[in-house]
Amino acid sequence: MERKQSRRPLGRRLSRRALTAVSLLAVTAAAVTGCASGKASSGDGGQSTAPAGDGSNSGTKSNGKNSIYVIGGKSDDPFWSTVKRGVEDATKLVKAGGGKVTYLGPQNYDNLGPDVAKLTQTAISQNPSAILVPDWVPENQDSAIKAAVAKGIQVFIYNSGGIDAAKRVGAVKYIGSDDYEAGKAGGAKFAEAGAKKVLCVNTVPGSANQEARCKGIKDGAESKGANSKQLPLPSSNFGNPSAVTQAIKGALLKDTSIDAVVTIGVGDADSAAAAIKQAGVGDKVKLGTFDLSQSQLDRIKAGNQLFAIDQQPYLQGFYVVSIANQYLSYGVLPPQNPILTGPLLVTEDNVDAAISGTKAGVR
The missing domain is CATH 3.40.50.2300 (Response regulator)
Structure with missing residues (x-):
């Protein structure tokens, strides 16, 4: 949609193998610093969770273990399955620090704004470290997003809404396409x-x-x-x-x-x-x-x-989770805002490269 789908053309996207290598290097580095690793699990009702060791999380961190809620589209939406692939790969980094990532999505798009606002309230009730959410329908969603910010939860807008939405609700960054x-x-x-x-x-x-x-x-x-x-x-x-x-x-x-x-x-x-x-x-x-x-x-x-x-949805899922995790853990944050993942126009001139990326599951 996607959001959020796409902005200025980027160079060729990293292959799945290259991105996996980056993930594994980061996981290894985290392990060397003494972070504990967890085991991913999936729940029902459009949620997938990589659970961490202990307890609830309040504010931005809980004993160094980050709890990140990602709100996105329907799990059976082809676009969002690619976003979720990026989320899942980045979740390895969160798990290495003993944290967890939970994905929430609506059952359908019939009442999108109010439904996503309710999902945001659900995430807030769990006292997470961060909520990552597209701002699809501002008139319905902004009050819920602002409530998260007011509670001290770090918010990243991704996929939809752009830099204007991020500024309007007080989010840390916008990650996605224009x-x-x-x-x-x-x-x-x-x-x-x-x-x-x-x-x-x-x-x-x-x-x-x-x-x-x-x-x-x-x-x-x-x-x-x-x-x-x-x-x-x-x-x-x-x-x-x-x-x-x-x-x-x-x-x-x-x-x-x-x-x-x-x-x-x-x-x-x-x-x-x-x-x-x-x-x-x-x-x-x-x-x-x-x-x-x-x-x-x-x-x-x-x-x-x-x-x-x-708009390179894999990068949206991968970037928003990994950047939020790094920010929560170390205060590390890229200076660019927005962080753009597209647009990249695929035509007959570059379609062969795009086909290769699709076969790898990242386009």
């Missing part, structure tokens, strides 16, 4: 490829990062002489391929001037590809999406999709 800038890059790419009217399909309307993506698409397209409009769909359609396909197909048949479609996530992009085919406009309508999956990469390689915008 959704508006990512959208601008995509809108400009469409226009450069000859598109004149771009349809931005939003299946989570009202979500700050998705609205920013569609606004970026519009501004990027207009900067190159094209234009864009948004197709907001009920959030209940998210994860319902048939409903999304039919909605996009209907929009294409109703407005034949649309010559490009962009979606806020990979599942919707598959639905858009089906809609374009069913509407019989594959020779005219270009497709793009935010985030990556194997089907997007296959279409790009085959010349059936123009681009995918990668």
Whole structure:
């Protein structure tokens, strides 16, 4: 979404092997300083926990053992499974110090803002050292996030909200992509490829990062002489391929001037590809999406999709947990704010490298 998905292009992402090596080196260093290690376990209800030795945690630390709560998207959301992979790899560092990481996610996205606010309150009730949370719907979430800060809990905003959200709620850092800038890059790419009217399909309307993506698409397209409009769909359609396909197909048949479609996530992009085919406009309508999956990469390689915008979700999960842990343990903190993980535009020119990263489970 992801958040939070994407900002300025970064260099090539570290391979899974390289990142694992970094993790293991850090774990080894922690062990040498006398930190105890724990064993990870998984719970039910969308939670995964790496438990630590003892007791509750109040304030920012408890006997040097950090308790970190990560709030994210649905566990069966492909994007968030990649974020969680980064969280799980970084959890090794937390466990080495005797700490724990707990992941909380909503059951669905139908009532996203209030549901995530409740998850934040749940995390606060456990007196953790830190809460790491996307700021998807500020009007619903900000009061809960500010309550965590007021209680002395260190808060990191990641994936969605950006530096403005981090400053507004008093968080330590923002880690993730800049959704508006990512959208601008995509809108400009469409226009450069000859598109004149771009349809931005939003299946989570009202979500700050998705609205920013569609606004970026519009501004990027207009900067190159094209234009864009948004197709907001009920959030209940998210994860319902048939409903999304039919909605996009209907929009294409109703407005034949649309010559490009962009979606806020990979599942919707598959639905858009089906809609374009069913509407019989594959020779005219270009497709793009935010985030990556194997089907997007296959279409790009085959010349059936123009681009995918990668906000590098693995890095979001890995960075936010490891940076929070280092800050809690040692007061170590990178000076950059925000810490950006994207955007990186994947096109036919660099799709082979992206395919390799997807096979490794980190893209």
